[in-house]
Amino acid sequence: MTFIIRFLVVICSLGFALLLQNYRLLSRSLPAPELNTREYWGPGSGDNYKEDTTVKPFDIKACPELIDDLKTQLSRPLKLHVPLEGIGFQYGFNSKELQNVVTYWRETYLQKWNENEANLKQFPHFETQIQGLRLHFIHVEPKLAEGKKVLPLLLLHGWPGSVREFYNLIPLLTSPNPKSEYVFEVIAPSLPGFGWSQAASKVGFGTAQIAVVMRNLMLRIGHEQFLVHGGDWGSIIGSSMAALYPQNVLAYHSNMCIAVNPLALITKAMRALFPNFFLNAEQRDFFRTFSEENSYILEETGYLHLQATKPDTIGAALTDNPIGLAAYILEKFSTWTNPAYKNLTDGGLTKQYTMDALLDNVMIYYITNSIATSQRIYAEAWSSTQIDLDRVHIKIPAGCARFKLDLMHASDGELQYKFKNLIQSTFFKDCGHFPALEVPKILYEDFIAFVKKAAL
Amino acid sequence: MTFIIRFLVVICSLGFALLLQNYRLLSRSLPAPELNTREYWGPGSGDNYKEDTTVKPFDIKACPELIDDLKTQLSRPLKLHVPLEGIGFQYGFNSKELQNVVTYWRETYLQKWNENEANLKQFPHFETQIQGLRLHFIHVEPKLAEGKKVLPLLLLHGWPGSVREFYNLIPLLTSPNPKSEYVFEVIAPSLPGFGWSQAASKVGFGTAQIAVVMRNLMLRIGHEQFLVHGGDWGSIIGSSMAALYPQNVLAYHSNMCIAVNPLALITKAMRALFPNFFLNAEQRDFFRTFSEENSYILEETGYLHLQATKPDTIGAALTDNPIGLAAYILEKFSTWTNPAYKNLTDGGLTKQYTMDALLDNVMIYYITNSIATSQRIYAEAWSSTQIDLDRVHIKIPAGCARFKLDLMHASDGELQYKFKNLIQSTFFKDCGHFPALEVPKILYEDFIAFVKKAAL
Numbered sequence: 001m002t003f004i005i006r007f008l009v010v011i012c013s014l015g016f017a018l019l020l021q022n023y024r025l026l027s028r029s030l031p032a033p034e035l036n037t038r039e040y041w042g043p044g045s046g047d048n049y050k051e052d053t054t055v056k057p058f059d060i061k062a063c064p065e066l067i068d069d070l071k072t073q074l075s076r077p078l079k080l081h082v083p084l085e086g087i088g089f090q091y092g093f094n095s096k097e098l099q100n101v102v103t104y105w106r107e108t109y110l111q112k113w114n115e116n117e118a119n120l121k122q123f124p125h126f127e128t129q130i131q132g133l134r135l136h137f138i139h140v141e142p143k144l145a146e147g148k149k150v151l152p153l154l155l156l157h158g159w160p161g162s163v164r165e166f167y168n169l170i171p172l173l174t175s176p177n178p179k180s181e182y183v184f185e186v187i188a189p190s191l192p193g194f195g196w197s198q199a200a201s202k203v204g205f206g207t208a209q210i211a212v213v214m215r216n217l218m219l220r221i222g223h224e225q226f227l228v229h230g231g232d233w234g235s236i237i238g239s240s241m242a243a244l245y246p247q248n249v250l251a252y253h254s255n256m257c258i259a260v261n262p263l264a265l266i267t268k269a270m271r272a273l274f275p276n277f278f279l280n281a282e283q284r285d286f287f288r289t290f291s292e293e294n295s296y297i298l299e300e301t302g303y304l305h306l307q308a309t310k311p312d313t314i315g316a317a318l319t320d321n322p323i324g325l326a327a328y329i330l331e332k333f334s335t336w337t338n339p340a341y342k343n344l345t346d347g348g349l350t351k352q353y354t355m356d357a358l359l360d361n362v363m364i365y366y367i368t369n370s371i372a373t374s375q376r377i378y379a380e381a382w383s384s385t386q387i388d389l390d391r392v393h394i395k396i397p398a399g400c401a402r403f404k405l406d407l408m409h410a411s412d413g414e415l416q417y418k419f420k421n422l423i424q425s426t427f428f429k430d431c432g433h434f435p436a437l438e439v440p441k442i443l444y445e446d447f448i449a450f451v452k453k454a455a456l
Numbered sequence: 457m458t459f460i461i462r463f464l465v466v467i468c469s470l471g472f473a474l475l476l477q478n479y480r481l482l483s484r485s486l487p488a489p490e491l492n493t494r495e496y497w498g499p500g501s502g503d504n505y506k507e508d509t510t511v512k513p514f515d516i517k518a519c520p521e522l523i524d525d526l527k528t529q530l531s532r533p534l535k536l537h538v539p540l541e542g543i544g545f546q547y548g549f550n551s552k553e554l555q556n557v558v559t560y561w562r563e564t565y566l567q568k569w570n571e572n573e574a575n576l577k578q579f580p581h582f583e584t585q586i587q588g589l590r591l592h593f594i595h596v597e598p599k600l601a602e603g604k605k606v607l608p609l610l611l612l613h614g615w616p617g618s619v620r621e622f623y624n625l626i627p628l629l630t631s632p633n634p635k636s637e638y639v640f641e642v643i644a645p646s647l648p649g650f651g652w653s654q655a656a657s658k659v660g661f662g663t664a665q666i667a668v669v670m671r672n673l674m675l676r677i678g679h680e681q682f683l684v685h686g687g688d689w690g691s692i693i694g695s696s697m698a699a700l701y702p703q704n705v706l707a708y709h710s711n712m713c714i715a716v717n718p719l720a721l722i723t724k725a726m727r728a729l730f731p732n733f734f735l736n737a738e739q740r741d742f743f744r745t746f747s748e749e750n751s752y753i754l755e756e757t758g759y760l761h762l763q764a765t766k767p768d769t770i771g772a773a774l775t776d777n778p779i780g781l782a783a784y785i786l787e788k789f790s791t792w793t794n795p796a797y798k799n800l801t802d803g804g805l806t807k808q809y810t811m812d813a814l815l816d817n818v819m820i821y822y823i824t825n826s827i828a829t830s831q832r833i834y835a836e837a838w839s840s841t842q843i844d845l846d847r848v849h850i851k852i853p854a855g856c857a858r859f860k861l862d863l864m865h866a867s868d869g870e871l872q873y874k875f876k877n878l879i880q881s882t883f884f885k886d887c888g889h890f891p892a893l894e895v896p897k898i899l900y901e902d903f904i905a906f907v908k909k910a911a912l
Contacts, residue, residue: 006474011467018462043541079776081828083768084659085499091835092769095828203540302765306758312539313548313787317773317780320535324773324780331769372537372551379547 008273019266026263027417029393032244035212041192041200042132051129055220058127058136060120060196062367067113070366073322074106080323089334089342093327097346101326101355109359120360123170123188127196130216135189136196137217138163138170142183145176151250151456152223154214154241155188158232158256159374160329161434162195162364163188164357165231168440173447180448184227189217191233191377195364199373206380207233208387211240215248229253229447231436233377239418243392250396251454252419253447255435257400258410259418261390267414278413286404286427287411300335300407303328307378315372325371326362333358336433338405352431352438390418399424399450401443405432424450464729475722482719483873485849488700491668497648497656498588507585511676514583514592516576516652518823523569526822529778530562536779545790545798549783553802557782557811565815576816579626579644583652586672591645592652593673594619594626598639601632607706607912608679610670610697611644614688614712615830616785617890618651618820619644620813621687624896629903636904640683645673647689647833651820655829662836663689664843667696671704685709685903687892689833695874699848706852707910708875709903711891713856714866715874717846723870734869742858742883743865756791756863759784763834771828781827782818789814792889794861808887808894846874855880855906857899861888880906 019026040046080095088094109116123138142150153173155166166188173184192213193199200209214237218226227250230238235254242252271278272290279287288296306314318325334347341348349358365371380386398419402409404427412425426446428439435443475482496502536551544550565572579594598606609629611622622644629640648669649655656665670693674682683706686694691710698708727734728746735743744752762770774781790803797804805814821827836842854875858865860883868881882902884895891899 010470014466014470076776079825080772081655081768081775081825082657084832085657087659091832092766093772095768095772098772199537201538201541203543299765302758302762305761309755309758310548310787312537312551313783314770314773316536316549316551316554316783317770317777319537319780320532321773321777321780324775324777327769327772331766369535369537376540376547 015266019262023263026261026391030391032389032392033387035208035244035387037212037216038131039209039212040132041202041205041209041213042198043201046132049132051131053128053220055126055128058125058196060125060136062117066367067110070322071106071110074102074110078102078323088345089331089347093331093334094345094347097349098323098327100346101330101349102323104355105326105359109356116356116360116363120164120364122167125196128217128220130213130220133192133198133200133213135192135198135213135217137187137189138166139221140170140174140186142174142185143176145183147181148176148183149181151182151184151451152218152221152226153184153186154218154226154228154238155186156214156228156230156234156238157188157191157194158230158234159194159377160332160361160365161232162361163190164361164364165434165436167357169436169444172440172444177448179445180452182448182451187218187221187223187226189214191237191374193373193376194370195368199370199376204380204383204385205376206383206386207236207377208240208244208389210237210377211244215241215245218248224248225250227251227253227451231255232433236381239394240389242394242396242398243389246394246396250456251398251451252394252396253399253401253450255401255403255443256406256433257398257415257419258408259390259414261417264410264414264417267417268410271411271413278411283411283427286402286429287409293408296339297408303332304378307375308382309379311375311379312372315375318371319369322362322366325366326359329362329365330358333434336407337438338432357437393420394418395420397421397423397450397454399446399453401426401428401435401446403428403431403433403435405430407433423453471722475718479719482717482847486847488845488848489843491664491700491843493668493672494587495665495668496588497658497661497665497669498654499657502588505588507587509584509676511582511584514581514652516581516592518573522823523566526778527562527566530558530566534558534779544801545787545803549787549790550801550803553805554779554783556802557786557805558779560811561782561815565812572812572816572819576620576820578623581652584673584676586669586676589648589654589656589669591648591654591669591673593643593645594622595677596626596630596642598630598641599632601639603637604632604639605637607638607640607907608674608677608682609640609642610674610682610684610694611642612670612684612686612690612694613644613647613650614686614690615650615833616788616817616821617688618817619646620817620820621890621892623813625892625900628896628900633904635901636907638904638907643674643677645670647693647830649829649832650826651824655826655832660836660839660841661832662839662842663692663833664696664700664845666693666833667700671697671701674704680704681706683707683709683907687711688889692837695850696845698850698852698854699845702850702852706912707854707907708850708852709855709857709906711857711859711899712862712889713854713871713875714864715846715870717873720866720870720873723873724866727867727869734867739867739883742860742885743867749864752795753864759788760834763831764838765835767831767835768828771831774827775825778818778822781822782815785818785821786814789890792863793894794888813893849876850874851876853877853879853906853910855902855909857882857884857891857902859884859887859889859891861886863889879909
C-alpha cells in the first residue's frame with residue numbers, strides 16, 4: 001500500500017511539474033466554434049425541407065389502444081428471476097419490488113389513467129419544427145403581479161428524466177414570491193429524441209448540436225434573451241448554450257455543474273488525493289473521498305458505458321418492454337436519489353417520490369416509444385467527432401447547486417476553469433440527482449437567490 | 457502529444473524500477489486456497505439438504521405452450537426505432553436486421569421447431585445435483601476404436617454462449633482420428649445459472665466457486681482425472697480448476713487464456729507500449745496496438761460493466777423479452793466474430809454461422825429463462841469478495857490458442873506469470889471469440905496437437 005501511495009505521489013508531482021509548463025496555454029479560453037444554426041437533422045436529404053415555423057398547441061394524449069395493450073402486457077404471468085437471498089438493490093433492481101411496481105402500475109395507476117393523463121396535461125403543451133425536428137415543449141406564462149418583472153427561463157431535463165421532473169417546480173417559478181422581484185415564463189422542452197420530441201435521423205447529434213436547436217426554439221418562441229436551468233444532460237446542453245451563445249443566455253443555473261477540461265480534471269484529481277489542501281472542513285464532509293468517489297462512479301456508470309457504445313442494442317431491449325423499461329429507469333430513481341437505498345428491498349422508491357410521479361416519467365418514455373432514441377445521446381456525446389466545448393470559457397453569470405447524494409460533484413476549484421463568473425455555489429446536505437422532483441422548493445429558492453445575485 | 461509520451465515513459469520507467477524491487481515477491485506462486493467442496497448454494501439454509509447423487513437422463517424438451525407464446529410474442533407489431541441513416545452495427549444491433557431476425561425466427565425457425573429441438577437433443581443429456589444445484593450436462597461416450605485410448609474431457613462454455621457452441625466440435629472429439637491416439641469422452645455442462653442448470657440462490661458464487669462445483673460434477677461422473685477445455689468464462693473457470701485441483705486436471709486448453717496478475721499486467725502494458733521489444737514481426741501483426749486495443753476493449757465492454765454492477769436490472773429487461781434477448785446476445789456473435797462486421801447492416805451474422813445455430817443459442821436462454829441468472833457471474837467475478845486465483849501458478853500442461861479477431865489476446869510473456877507449463881501457444885489469423893462454433897475443425901486440431909504434446 002505504501003508502495004502504491006509513494007508511486008502515486010511521484011506520478012502526480014511529476015505530472016504537475018510538467019503541466020505547470022503548459023498552464024498558460026491550458027487556462028486560455030478557446031474561441032467558441034461557429035455551428036451551423038440551420039443544420040438539418042430530419043430524415044432524408046432535407047433538400048426540399050421547408051420549416052414549419054408555426055407554434056401549435058400539442059395534445060399529448062396517448063392512443064387508448066396503446067394503454068389497453070400496456071394493461072395486457074402488464075397482465076402476463078411474470079417470469080422474473082428470484083433475487084439472491086438477502087439482497088436489496090445491490091445487484092440492480094430487485095425483482096420482488098419490480099413485481100410490486102407492476103402490480104401497482106396495472107391495478108392502480110392505469111385504472112386512473114385518465115386522471116394521470118389529465119395531470120400530465122395540466123400545463124399548456126406546444127409543438128414546432130426546428131432544423132427538421134418536430135419539438136414538443138411546455139410553455140407556461142407567469143402569473144403577473146404588481147412590481148414583478150418577467151424573465152423567460154428554459155428548463156432542460158436529462159436522462160432518464162423528462163419534463164415531468166419539473167411539474168412541482170413550474171408553479172413555484174411562475175408564481176409571485178416575496179423573495180423575488182421576478183416571475184418566470186417557463187419553457188420546458190422534451191429534448192430531441194426524448195418524449196414527444198422527434199429524434200435526429202443522422203449521426204452526430206450531440207450536446208452542442210442540441211444546444212443549437214434549443215436556442216433556435218427560444219428564438220422561435222420570441223426570446224432573444226433568457227435564463228437556462230438544467231440538470232443531467234440538461235446541465236451540459238445548457239452550459240453548451242452558455243458557451244456558444246452568451247448573447248442569448250442571460251445566466252446559467254444547474255444542479256449538476258461539471259467541468260471536464262484538463263485543468264479542472266487535474267484539480268479534481270488533486271482535490272481527491274489531497275482533500276485537506278483543496279477543501280474546507282465542511283466541504284470535506286460533503287465530497288466523497290478519492291476511493292469512494294471512484295468506486296461509486298464505476299459502480300454507477302455501467303448503463304452509461306453501454307449506452308455510449310451500443311445504444312441501439314439496449315434500446316431494442318427496452319422497446320415495447322414496459323417491465324424492463326420500468327426496472328431500467330426506476331433503478332436510477334432509487335440509487336441516484338440516495339446510494340443507501342441500495343440496501344433496501346424496495347429501493348426506497350417512494351421515500352421521496354410518489355409511485356405515480358415515477359410511473360408518469362416511465363409512461364412518457366413508454367407512450368412515446370422514445371427510450372431507444374433517448375439513449376443515443378450518450379453515444380454522440382462520447383463520439384470522437386463530438387465538438388468539445390469544455391475549454392470555451394463561460395463568462396455569463398453561473399450558479400451551481402450541489403446535492404450531497406448526487407452521483408458526483410465538482411468543487412469551485414474545478415469549476416473556475418470553465419465558469420469564469422460563478423456567482424453562486426451552494427452545497428445541500430440532502431437530496432440526490434433529481435432535485436426538481438425531490439425538493440422543488442429548495443431548488444426554487446436556490447434559483448431565485450441566484451437570479452437576484454445575477455442582477456439582470 | 458510528445459508531452460504525453462514523455463510523461464508516460466517517465467511513469468513507466470519509474471513504475472518499472474519500483475516494481476523490480478518487488479519482483480521476487482510478485483513472481484512467487486501463492487498457495488492455492490482450500491475451498492469448501494461441500495458449500496451449499498441452493499435456496500434456504502440447506503440444513504436438511506440431502507444431495508441427490510443419482511445421475512439421470514434429462515429431457516430438455518421445451519413446454520409447447522412456451523413455444524406458442526413465443527410465436528405470439530414474435531407476432532406483435534414491431535415498435536423498433538429506425539436506425540440512424542447509413543448505420544450498420546456501430547450503434548449496436550441494427551433494428552432493421554433485428555426485424556429480419558424476428559421474421560426468420562417466427563416464420564422459419566419456429567415452424568420447424570420440432571426438428572430444431574431434435575437437433576438440440578442429438579447428444580445424451582443428463583442431470584445430477586451438486587452442492588444444492590441441479591446441474592445439466594451433455595455426456596457423450598467416444599466411439600471406441602482399436603489402438604485409441606480414451607480421455608475424459610470437460611468442455612466449458614461462456615457468456616452469452618451455451619453447450620450449443622460445442623455441437624460441431626463434439627463429434628470430432630468423440631470420433632477416432634488418424635492424427636490422434638486418443639478419443640475423448642465429452643462432458644459439456646450448462647454452467648450453473650445458464651441454460652438448464654440451476655442458479656445459485658446465494659451471493660458469492662464466483663468463478664472459483666463454480667470451479668469447485670465443476671470438479672464435483674466430474675468426480676460424480678466417475679472421473680478423478682480429466683482434461684479441461686474452455687472459452688470465455690469457461691476459460692477462467694477451467695484455469696481456476698487447474699489452479700485449485702492440479703491432481704484432477706490433467707491438462708488445460710483454452711481459446712481465451714488470460715493472466716491478470718500484477719507482473720502479467722505490467723508485461724501487457726509494456727508489450728502494448730513497446731511492441732518491438734516484446735513481439736516478433738508475425739506477432740506484431742497479430743496483436744492490436746496499444747491505442748487500438750484500449751479503444752476496442754472500451755467499446756466492447758459496456759455490457760460487462762453493466763452486468764458486473766447491475767445484473768438484475770438488465771436481467772429483468774431481457775427476461776420474457778425474446779426480441780431484446782436476441783438483439784443483446786446476437787450483437788456479440790456479430791462484433792466478437794469480426795469487428796469489421798460492425799460496418800455491415802446485417803452484422804455479418806450468417807457469414808460464419810447459420811441463423812438456426814444462432815437462434816438455437818438464443819432459444820436455450822429463452823426457454824430456460826436463464827438470461828438474468830447468467831449475467832450475475834459478472835457481478836460475482838468483479839466482487840471485492842471474489843477469491844483471487846491469479847497469483848496461483850498453474851503447473852499442469854496448458855495450451856493457449858488465440859484467434860486474431862477475438863476481443864483480446866495475451867502474449868506468452870504475460871501468460872508465463874500464470875501458466876508455468878505452457879506447452880503449446882498458437883496464433884490463428886482468422887476467427888473470433890467463438891471458435892468452437894465458427895471453426896470447430898481448427899480448434900479440434902489445435903486441441904489434439906496439444907494433447908499429444910502433453911504426453912499424458
